[in-house]
Amino acid sequence: MREIAVRPVLWTALAIAVVIAIVVGAVLALLHGGGLAPGGERLQFTYQAGLDAPGLSSAPQDELRRERQRKTARLQSAGWVDQKQGIAHIPIGDAMDLLVARRAQEAKP
Structure with missing residues (x-):
């Protein structure tokens, strides 16, 4: 050894x-x-860095259903995001149709 x-x-x-x-x-x-x-002071955010989501729960089904309904309503509605800057949101279906039409128009020679 x-x-x-x-x-x-x-x-x-x-x-x-x-x-x-x-x-x-x-x-x-x-x-x-x-x-x-x-x-670690240099890593602190100068803005709010939280997520807009439901908190933890032992039975979150109702909260999840409400959150999904809220998001679905947002995706299917139109309204202002920032009226001063002229930023709005439109229904997702309309946005997809506009995008397809724009891409088709750009593809034409």
Whole structure:
């Protein structure tokens, strides 16, 4: 049975530690040079990043049915998204018909 040579294992461990220290130092230097704080503060959103979805529930069937009805009503209706900017939504079927007509018109030579 061979014994493990301790000296090469120690040199390898030292080399790994040095490489890790160099990489961490380089990342911190890049963050500092780019004007970014090394903490998590730079990851905070300046806007609301929530999802418009029902919450968790033990029996969400009623909430799911209401949510699907709300989305279906939105897809089948017309109305303003932003009236000041002139952005509206139209029924999905009409939107698909307009898109097909536009693509057909673009395809004509």
